[in-house]
Amino acid sequence: xxxxxxxxxxxxxxxxxxxxxxxxxxxxxxxxxxxxxxxxxxxxxxxxxxxxxxxxxxxxxxxxxxxxxxxxxxxxxxxxxxxxxxxxxxxxxxxxxxxxxxxxxxxxxxxxxxxxxxxxxxxxxxxxxxxxxxxxxxxxxxxxxxxxxxxxxxxxxxxxxxxxxxxxxxxxxxxxxxxxxxx
Amino acid sequence: xxxxxxxxxxxxxxxxxxxxxxxxxxxxxxxxxxxxxxxxxxxxxxxxxxxxxxxxxxxxxxxxxxxxxxxxxxxxxxxxxxxxxxxxxxxxxxxxxxxxxxxxxxxxxxxxxxxxxxxxxxxxxxxxxxxxxxxxxxxxxxxxxxxxxxxxxxxxxxxxxxxxxxxxxxxxxxxxxxxxxxxxxxxxxxxxxxxxxxxxxxxxxxxxxxxxxxxxxxxxxxxxxxxxxxxxxxxxxxxxxxxxxxxxxxxxxxxxxxxxxxxxxxxxxxxxxxxxxxxxxxxxxxxxxxxxxxxxxxxxxxxxxxxxxxxxxxxxxxxxxxxxxxxxxxxxxxxxxxxxxxxxxxxxxxxxxxxxxxxxxxxxxxxxxxxxxxxxxxxxxxxxxxxxxxxxxxxxxxxxxxxxxxxxxxxxxxxxxxxxxxxxxxxxxxxxxxxxxxxxxxxxxxxxxxxxxxxxxxxxxxxxxxxxxxxxxxxxxxxxxxxxxxxxxxxxxxxxxxxxxxxxxxxxxxxxxxxxxxxxxxxxxxxxxxxxxxxxxxxxxxxxxxxxxxxxxxxxxxxxxxxxxxxxxxxxxxxxxxxxxxxxxxxxxxxxxxxxxxxxxxxxxxxxxxxxxxxxxxxxxxxxxxxxxxxxxxxxxxxxxxxxxxxxxxxxxxxxxxxxxxxxxxxxxxxxxxxxxxxxxxxxxxxxxxxxxxxxxxxxxxxxxxxxxxxxxxxxxxxxxxxxxxxxxxxxxxxxxxxxxxxxxxxxxxxxxxxxxxxxx
Numbered sequence: 001x002x003x004x005x006x007x008x009x010x011x012x013x014x015x016x017x018x019x020x021x022x023x024x025x026x027x028x029x030x031x032x033x034x035x036x037x038x039x040x041x042x043x044x045x046x047x048x049x050x051x052x053x054x055x056x057x058x059x060x061x062x063x064x065x066x067x068x069x070x071x072x073x074x075x076x077x078x079x080x081x082x083x084x085x086x087x088x089x090x091x092x093x094x095x096x097x098x099x100x101x102x103x104x105x106x107x108x109x110x111x112x113x114x115x116x117x118x119x120x121x122x123x124x125x126x127x128x129x130x131x132x133x134x135x136x137x138x139x140x141x142x143x144x145x146x147x148x149x150x151x152x153x154x155x156x157x158x159x160x161x162x163x164x165x166x167x168x169x170x171x172x173x174x175x176x177x178x179x180x181x182x183x
Numbered sequence: 184x185x186x187x188x189x190x191x192x193x194x195x196x197x198x199x200x201x202x203x204x205x206x207x208x209x210x211x212x213x214x215x216x217x218x219x220x221x222x223x224x225x226x227x228x229x230x231x232x233x234x235x236x237x238x239x240x241x242x243x244x245x246x247x248x249x250x251x252x253x254x255x256x257x258x259x260x261x262x263x264x265x266x267x268x269x270x271x272x273x274x275x276x277x278x279x280x281x282x283x284x285x286x287x288x289x290x291x292x293x294x295x296x297x298x299x300x301x302x303x304x305x306x307x308x309x310x311x312x313x314x315x316x317x318x319x320x321x322x323x324x325x326x327x328x329x330x331x332x333x334x335x336x337x338x339x340x341x342x343x344x345x346x347x348x349x350x351x352x353x354x355x356x357x358x359x360x361x362x363x364x365x366x367x368x369x370x371x372x373x374x375x376x377x378x379x380x381x382x383x384x385x386x387x388x389x390x391x392x393x394x395x396x397x398x399x400x401x402x403x404x405x406x407x408x409x410x411x412x413x414x415x416x417x418x419x420x421x422x423x424x425x426x427x428x429x430x431x432x433x434x435x436x437x438x439x440x441x442x443x444x445x446x447x448x449x450x451x452x453x454x455x456x457x458x459x460x461x462x463x464x465x466x467x468x469x470x471x472x473x474x475x476x477x478x479x480x481x482x483x484x485x486x487x488x489x490x491x492x493x494x495x496x497x498x499x500x501x502x503x504x505x506x507x508x509x510x511x512x513x514x515x516x517x518x519x520x521x522x523x524x525x526x527x528x529x530x531x532x533x534x535x536x537x538x539x540x541x542x543x544x545x546x547x548x549x550x551x552x553x554x555x556x557x558x559x560x561x562x563x564x565x566x567x568x569x570x571x572x573x574x575x576x577x578x579x580x581x582x583x584x585x586x587x588x589x590x591x592x593x594x595x596x597x598x599x600x601x602x603x604x605x606x607x608x609x610x611x612x613x614x615x616x617x618x619x620x621x622x623x624x625x626x627x628x629x630x631x632x633x634x635x636x637x638x639x640x641x642x643x644x645x646x647x648x649x650x651x652x653x654x655x656x657x658x659x660x661x662x663x664x665x666x667x668x669x670x671x672x673x674x675x676x677x678x679x680x681x682x683x684x685x686x687x688x689x690x691x692x693x694x695x696x697x698x699x700x701x702x703x704x705x706x707x708x709x710x711x712x713x714x715x716x717x718x719x720x721x722x723x724x725x726x727x728x729x730x731x732x733x734x735x736x737x738x739x740x741x742x743x744x745x746x747x748x749x750x751x752x753x754x755x756x757x758x759x760x761x762x763x764x765x766x767x768x769x770x771x772x773x774x775x776x777x778x779x780x781x782x783x784x785x786x787x788x789x790x791x792x793x794x795x796x797x798x799x800x801x802x803x804x805x806x807x808x809x810x811x812x813x814x815x816x817x818x819x820x821x822x823x824x825x826x827x828x829x830x831x832x833x834x835x836x837x838x839x840x841x842x843x844x845x846x847x848x849x850x851x852x853x854x855x856x857x858x859x860x861x862x863x864x865x866x867x868x869x870x871x872x873x874x875x876x877x878x879x880x881x882x883x884x885x886x887x888x889x890x891x892x893x894x895x896x897x898x899x900x901x902x903x904x905x906x907x908x909x910x911x912x913x914x915x916x917x918x919x920x921x922x923x924x925x926x927x928x929x930x931x932x933x934x935x936x937x938x939x940x941x942x943x944x
Contacts, residue, residue: 013257020253022588025242038243046249053256065587117240135198136230137237139590139648142200154191157200161191168229 012057019064020049026138027072033129034076035083044079048072065140069148123170128163131156186212188222197226199645227644234647238592474518475722477783479902482776482815482822485769486835486842491779492766492787494799495564495808497754498728499747500713500737502528504721505899506931507739509938515899519721522781522896523810529892529928531807531885533565541759542566542802544855546872547886550879552916553894553906556819558874560812561886562765562853569753569804576612577674577756578630582661583646584681586621590648593739594714598680601712601744602643608749609633612673616664617642620657630668654681655695662702669706672861674757676708679727683713683720692723699731706861708758708801709733712747725784732761732801750926754803760857762799762865765810766792768852771842773874776815776822778904780893792856795865802857809889813904814850817843822904850874887920888929895936910940 027048031041048071052060060067121129134145142160146153186193186209195201196209213219245253483491501524508515536543543565551557581602589595606615610633617628617639628642661677669675699709709731713724721737728735734755736747747755764787769777779786791797802808815821817839828834849871856865879887895913897905913936921929 012260016253016257018588020250024244025240028243028245029240032243042243042245042249046245046252049253050256053253053260117236120236132233133237136233137240137590139585139587142195157191157195160198161194164194164226164229164233165189167233168225171229171232 012053015057015061016049016052019052019068023065023068023138026133027068029137030069030130030133031072031076033126033133034073035080040079040083041076044072044076047075063144065138066144066147069134069138069140073148120167120170124163124166127151128159128166131159132163135160186216186219188216188218193219193222194226197223198230199647231644235592235596238590238596474516475784477518477521477900479900479904480779480781480783480786481904482778482813484776484821484835485771485774486838489771490766490768490789490792491777491812492764492789492792493779493782493810494785494787495763495765495802495810496523496782496785496800497527497802497806497808498524498725498735499528500721500725500735501525503737503739503743506935507716507737509935509942512938512942514939514942517900520896520899521784522893522900523785524781525896526781526809526811526889526892527807529888529932530926531563531565531809531889533563533807533885536565536567540866540868541857541859542763544853544868544870546853546870547877547883548850548872548874549877549882549886551813551906552879552890552912553897553908554813556815558814558816559879559886559890560814560851560872560874561889562767562810562812563885564763564802564806564808564855566754566759566802566804566806569757569759571608571753572610574610574612574753574757574804575673576670577609577676578614578665578668578670579609579674579756580616580618580630580661580665580677581643582618582620582657582677582679583627584621584654584657584679585619585646585648587648588682588715591715593716594682595646595648597714597738597741597744598712599643599646600741601738601748602678602680603640604745605748605752606633606636606639606643608752609636614668614670615639616661616668617646618657618661618664619646620654620660621648626660626664630664655698658695658698658702662705662707665707666705674708675706676710676756677731678710678712680712680714681724682715683724692726695723696726696730699727703730703732710755711735712744713737730798732758732798734801734803746926746928751803751805754806757804758801758860759804761801761860761862762795762797763802763808763855763857764792764797764799764865766854766856767812768854769814770847770849770851771817771839772845772847773817773850774814775817775819778813780811780813781896782810792854795858795863799856801860811889811893848873884920884922887916888922891917891920892932895932895939899939910936910943914940 024045027045028038028041031044032038035041035044048068051071052068055067121132124132130149131145131151134140134148135142140148142153142156145151145156149156151159192201192205192209196206201209213223498521501519501521504519505515505525508519533545534543545561545563545565547561547563549559551559583595583598583602585595589598609615613633614630615628615633616626616630619625619627627646628639631639633639658677658679661679665675665677703709709728710733711724711728711731713721713735714737724737725735727733736743736755738744738747766789785800787797787799791799800808832838851872853870853872855868858865879890882890891913894905894908894916895910896902898908898910898913914933917929917933917936921933924930
């Protein structure tokens, strides 16, 4: 009754591959938002998975998504810090800037100008973009997002709330005219 | 607490982020404020549309070199224990060497002291230690151990990942050997006749021919087995249904029977069967979807294997899966093609059962299009239809996988739409609960009467994907909810919606399957609805349904969901007979050899037929089940490997002559067993059948269509028995036999055949 072993994700390789399949794309998008550049984002994600290979499966598996996004985020911030140290006058600008001003993120945006999603998200602040991706692309809960970003749960809630509001107005411009809906 | 429409709490509420007490507080506020309700609705809409948009976003991939780096790391980490081992050996060796050296330097001195022996000994012990130490290391580290194999896999996987599809095709090869160890039958056969309706005809008019022949035999054999009624030809008809036997040459030969009740779907292979070597698993080429390796049933002689026993199967998942492959422009892996599921995807026009038995049994015998010397026997069962408004009260638990892998639109969003539609069809007698599982499992909606559909629909809409998959905990919780709300005499069913990727918690399949088997005893039935493509675990889904008194469908589109859950709602959800088994005894005077087409995973041992503890398939309301046997009449060449003549048995020829000398005209005897959905004892039905010699041309439309589907299945599996089948002949046949095709499924079949034709060119 035990012939059937191959199917469960019993090996670490299977596990890492499954994680790759599932999170590769979302992580690159996520990292790109921080680094402002797809290529650097790919490097960050590669590093993230390399670290995953060295982790104990049993330890990470129960909160795989959080682990990946958190590691990816830290790595992306490192990379971005290093980058900005190199041309260090950019630093302040990069950290505080909403996506509207020209920036590496905007650069990327231009590259994918056809991409409706990045256009849409481009109207949000970086922080908002980040939590929106985690919440709506990756289905993470406020709590999980809070663990990843070190923001408090209520901060996360606030960011999502305001992001949705902004997007609602953007997507349905008519709304603004309706006082009931636009308190 | 006072809230305004612009309160972040409202957003948190709309997104399902609040705990119970907070939720209650908000709900209280909502009652009072229309504006807030409005806001909640808008937030949800926005969230849903955002999710949808984000799901369509193009996903960048790592560069090839980056993927390689990860693979290398994976390999290294897999080798780590080994590396350590070598390192230790090396250093250990080094130190031993050093010790030796030192010893050597001192030896002369020592030796003179006469202690030399002792020392050397000590040294060699050390060496032994330092060498043996490392060993335990790798052993201790289970991770490491396991990873050794994966290396190779990795490569494979990589190729897979590199997109493509092409490889899939290559994979599954069919190994043929003669499978059914368990089945037995032997005998020879002649195929005789054509169509005689066995079905629930009317009593009075039992006509001559075929039935006459049938009667004698039947009587004797029948009665015996079970307490319940065994039917025999004439009697049965008369007593039970009062139908009329219409004898129609062209019509199908229906043997009817009555059977009474059972449940829904599926079933099972005996464990021994599973363990059997023909059932191994491997992952086909390019997907991680795993299909058990199926070895096609081959011809068995009626002399040596007079009995053929199998469980019915009404699953249709394989057809949907095959369709998905063809629509994607590639051939399905051979092992993904289960011919019986393809045949059963289509509805056939068998008569409704009459009398007390819950289904009718039908048989038709005609020529075989791919081998003119052979005959085809079609056995068809048809479950009683239950009108939508007569559906018994139901207690459903939707068990939904909301792990991260369910995020793509063809997964969770598809499921949500499907359930949405299903709930809309429910009535105030029904209850629905929702249990979700991802990293953790939880009851999302306690069992709720369908008088509150809005609430249910809302709960469905709120589902979002994220996290890894702890399937076992979810299954546990779902069955608990189902049992708490059990409706006696009603329908109690868990609907498991997943891509099958159970990766957290109890991930051992056998354990999962055993758990389901245990839960099935509670009287709760199971439906598994599979979605997704890449990580999809076809075999596991199927097995869970089998063991859970369930049925299994693969939803490749909203249309398929519509078919399974709405058009055939009663069939999928209401079980009318369970543990339905078929045993055919072939008459060696007529049948040389036979082959059951498909049902490889449903074979039972001959003893299992009378064993009520042996699980088998369920029939749902209105379901039809069709099985085809290809028969080599006595005297025709049997396509089979040769065996040396047996030393202690009568020679086959001699036996054969004796059987033929009996002059028995019967081709076979069809025996059916089933239980009521809530029963424990099976009822037996027995029907002797004679072949009227009908040619294939005169076969019924449904017979022809089923044959075309079987032929197509054999082509996809590249069956060694396909004879002179070709896509061309399938097309011709299916076009002719398309019939009214109100729902368009048969036209779609034609399209698929054409696609396969193009792809294989």
